[in-house]
Amino acid sequence: MKESLRFRLLEAQLALAREASRSVVLVVTGQAATGKSALVNELNHRLENRLTEVHALAPSSEERARPYWWRYWRRLPARGRVGVFIHGWYGDALFARAERRMGEGAFRDRLAEIRAFEAELAAEGVALVKLWLDIDRDEQGRHLEALQRDPERAWQVKEHDWQRHLQHAELARLGEAMRGATEAEHAPWQRLAGGPGQAPAKAVAQRLVEAMVGARPRIEAPPPLTLPGGSQPPRLATRAAPAPPPLDKADYRRRLAEAQARLAGNAREAQRRDIPVVLAFEGQDAAGKGGCIHRLTSALDARQYRVHRIGAPSDEERAHPWAWRFWRRLPLDGRVAIFDRSWYGRVLVERVEGLAAPADWRRAYDEIRRFEARLLAHGAVLGKLFLAVDKDEQLRRFHARAETPHKRHKLTEEDWRNRERWDDYCRAIDEMFVHTHGVDGGWALIDANDKRRARLAVLERVNRLLEARLAR
Amino acid sequence: MKESLRFRLLEAQLALAREASRSVVLVVTGQAATGKSALVNELNHRLENRLTEVHALAPSSEERARPYWWRYWRRLPARGRVGVFIHGWYGDALFARAERRMGEGAFRDRLAEIRAFEAELAAEGVALVKLWLDIDRDEQGRHLEALQRDPERAWQVKEHDWQRHLQHAELARLGEAMRGATEAEHAPWQRLAGGPGQAPAKAVAQRLVEAMVGARPRIEAPPPLTLPGGSQPPRLATRAAPAPPPLDKADYRRRLAEAQARLAGNAREAQRRDIPVVLAFEGQDAAGKGGCIHRLTSALDARQYRVHRIGAPSDEERAHPWAWRFWRRLPLDGRVAIFDRSWYGRVLVERVEGLAAPADWRRAYDEIRRFEARLLAHGAVLGKLFLAVDKDEQLRRFHARAETPHKRHKLTEEDWRNRERWDDYCRAIDEMFVHTHGVDGGWALIDANDKRRARLAVLERVNRLLEARLAR
Known part of the structure; x- marks a missing residue:
C-alpha cells in the first residue's frame, strides 16, 4: 500500500x-x-x-x-x-x-x-x-x-x-x-x-x-414489511363504550388469584419449553403500568423474569443505532423480559418531544415491525399492551399522588409537561396502532380507568398469548 | 409483611x-x-x-x-x-x-x-x-x-x-x-x-x-495478598546504564521479522490450546506504546486479538466498581486482549491527578494483585510492560509530533500538563512497581529511548512469556 x-x-x-x-x-x-x-x-x-x-x-x-x-x-x-x-x-x-x-x-x-x-x-x-x-x-x-x-x-x-x-x-x-x-x-x-x-x-x-x-449514500429503504392483516387496529376513541360497573374487592381478589395461578402454570410451561416471552407496556402517565406489571410478576418466578424500565439512554447506548438498547435486553430462551415503556418511545415521546427527526421516527414504524417479526420468527411470545386512561382520570390520579406520601415520588414535573401535550400524544398513539398492529404482534388496548379491571385484563391477555403459543 | x-x-x-x-x-x-x-x-x-x-x-x-x-x-x-x-x-x-x-x-x-x-x-x-x-x-x-x-x-x-x-x-x-x-x-x-x-x-x-x-459498615480489608517473591521490582532510575548503540535499520528489520515469526507461531499454539493472553501496556506519553503494540499485532491474526484503549470511563462504567470495566474486557480463552493503558491507571493518572481518593488508590494495589492472580489462576498469560523514556527524549518527541502533520493529532494539551507532573508520575510509577511486581505477573521495564530496541524488547518479552506458558 x-x-x-x-x-x-x-x-x-x-x-x-x-x-x-x-x-x-x-x-x-x-x-x-x-x-x-x-x-x-x-x-x-x-x-x-x-x-x-x-x-x-x-x-x-x-x-x-x-x-x-x-x-x-x-x-x-x-x-x-x-x-x-x-x-x-x-x-x-x-x-x-x-x-x-x-x-x-x-x-x-x-x-x-x-x-x-x-x-x-x-x-x-x-x-x-x-x-x-x-x-x-x-x-x-x-x-x-x-x-x-x-x-x-x-x-x-x-x-x-x-x-x-x-x-x-x-x-x-x-x-x-x-x-x-x-x-x-x-x-x-x-x-x-x-x-x-x-x-x-x-x-x-x-x-x-x-x-x-465520503458523502453519505442515499439510503434505499427496503420494501416495507406488510403485516399479515387481522383484526382492525385499536383506536383510543373506541374505548368510549359505557364503562362497566366497578368490581367489588372480593370479586376482584378471587379473579386475580385465578388469573395469577393460570399465569404461573403457563409461564412454567413456557420456561420448560424454552420459549422466550417479551412484553411491552405503554400507556399515559399514571395509567397504572407499574401496578399491572406488579400483578404479573407476582405470579412469576423471580429467576425467570426481568423488568426493564426504559428511560434516557446511557452514553454507550447513544453511540449505537437506536434499536441497540432493546436488542441488548432481549431475554434468553425460556425467560421473560418485561419492558416498562419500550421501543415504542421512538414514535411516542421521541416524536412528540422532537427528540427524533421526523424522517427518523417515521422509518421507525417499519424498523419496529421488523424487530418484532424477528422475535416472533424466533418463537417468542410478544405481548404489546397499551393502558389508556381518560384525561380527567389522569388528573385525579396526579392529585392523589401529590397527596399520598408514598406515591409522591411517582409524580414529576415531566408528567405535567406531558399532560399539556395530551392531544399530540393521542395522535401519535393512534398512528402507532395503525402502523404496528399485526396478527401475532397485535396491540391490546386496555381501558385503565378502572385499575382492577385493567389488571385483570392484562393478565387475561398475557395468559391468552401464552396459551396460544403453547398450543402450537 | x-x-x-x-x-x-x-x-x-x-x-x-x-x-x-x-x-x-x-x-x-x-x-x-x-x-x-x-x-x-x-x-x-x-x-x-x-x-x-x-x-x-x-x-x-x-x-x-x-x-x-x-x-x-x-x-x-x-x-x-x-x-x-x-x-x-x-x-x-x-x-x-x-x-x-x-x-x-x-x-x-x-x-x-x-x-x-x-x-x-x-x-x-x-x-x-x-x-x-x-x-x-x-x-x-x-x-x-x-x-x-x-x-x-x-x-x-x-x-x-x-x-x-x-x-x-x-x-x-x-x-x-x-x-x-x-x-x-x-x-x-x-x-x-x-x-x-x-x-x-x-x-x-x-x-x-x-x-x-443505613450507615456504611466499616470495611474489613482482607489480608493483603503476598506475591511470591521473585526478582526485585524494577525502578525507573535503574535504566541509567549506558545506552547501547543504536540499531541499524537492516539489522532491526531482520530481528523484527524473526521475532514476529516466532510470536506468530507462539500465538497460534496458544490459540490452539485455548490459552488466553492479557497484555497491559503502560508508559509515559510519547513512549511509543502504540508503535510497540502495532509491531505485536502485525504478527497476530486479526481474529484473535483486540486492542483496548483505556481512557475516560463511560457512564455505565462509572456506575460500577472501578475494576468492572477491565473485567468486562477480558478475552475468551484462546484470544489476546491488549490494553493500551490499563487498570494501572488507578494508581497512576487517577492518583496523580487526584481522580481517586488516597484510600481508594491505595487499596487498588491489593485489588490489582488479586485481579491478576485470578487471571493467572485461570491459566492466562499476563504481560505487563512499562515503556520508559527520559524527560529530554519525551520533549524531542513532542516537538517532532508537533512538526509532523500526520502525527500532530497524537499531541494534546493533556500531554503537556502531564509533563509538568513528571516527578509525581515517576514516584507513582516506582511505587507501582514495588507493590505489583510478582513472579508470574512481573513488570518488564523497557527502555524506550531507542524505539527500535524497545519494539524488539517488547516482542522478546511477550515471546518468552508465551513460551514459558506453553512449556508447562
Missing part, C-alpha cells in the same frame, strides 16, 4: 473517531482460499487498531439462545469505530444454503432480512463496505494443495476449505444471487480477485476511506 | 436509586427445601422490580471460557440497583466441595477469594446481605416427600434436592466453615430457619432496609 493511501486511511479513521457521528462495518466473504484472513490482517495492520474490532464467529450458547440477529447487534461498533466481520451474516446464509441446511425459501427470506438490516444500520449512520473475494476453481485447488504441502502453512487449510472447493460452482451461484439481492447504494458490493499473488488491500483501503469521510 | 415495613423497604429502595451512590447485593443460599425461591419471590414482590435483578446461574459457554469471577462481575448491579443471587458464588463452592469435585485446599482458597471479592465490592459501595437458610434434616425429608406427592408442586423437587438431603450433615458442616471464613462487618451472614411455615421475609426486608440506607 502506498504511503499516501496509508496516510489518508489513518487520517480518515481519526476523523471518524473525532466526529463520532458514524461507524464503519466491513464484511469480507467469498470463496475459500482467497486470502480473506491475509487481507483482514493487512487492513488491520494499516488501521488504528485501538479503534477497530474484528469478528469471526462461532455462536456461543448465549447467542444461540436468542433471536438470530442478536449476535450481530451486540457486536455493532459504536460511532467512531470500525467493525470487521469475516463472513458475518452472509456466511451464515451462504454455507447453510450450500450445505442444504437451509431451504431455498428460507435463504430468500434471509436475504430480505439482510437487506432490511443493512438499510436500518445505514439510516443510523453505519457506513457499510461489503467484499466478495473470488478465485478460479482450478487455481483454488492448486493453492489449497500448495498450502497443504507446506509444513509452515498447512494449518491454514481446514476441512471445510476442501468442502467449499468441491462446492465452488454452487457457492459462485449462491454468491451471485446473494449479492444481487442485497446490493444497495448504501451497502454496495465490491467483487475482487483473491488468492495468491492478489493484493486487493489497496482497493479496499480506498473504499474504506470513502466510507469514513 | 407489615404495611409499615413494606413502605420503609420501598422508600429505602427509591432513595437508593435516587442517590445512586451504592448498590445492594443479596445472596441467598443454604440447605435444600428451605423455601429460597419462595423467599426471593416474596421479596421481589415487595421490591421495586424495575430496579431489581435476580440471578440463578448455570454458566454459559461464554462464562466458562473466561476466568471464574467474570460471570459475577458482569452481573453486578449498577449503583442504585439491587442484585439478588440465588446461591451465587457460595453455591459453586459449597456443592462442588460436597460432591468432591473440589478438594479441601481449593475450597479454602475459594473462600479466601470470596472474602477478598466481597471486601472489594464493599469498598466500592456495594452493600452485601448474605442469608443462610437452615432446616432440620428430618423436617427436610418430610417436606420433600410432601412436595413430591402433591401433583401441583412435584415439579419443585429436583434430583439434586434429594442428593442434598442425603448430604444434609456435610452441607451443614461446610456451610458453617464457609460462613466462618467469610463473615465480615461489611458482609455479615444471617442464619434463618427456612422450610414450610417459616416466613423469614420480614427479617430479610429489615436487613435490606438497613443495607440500603
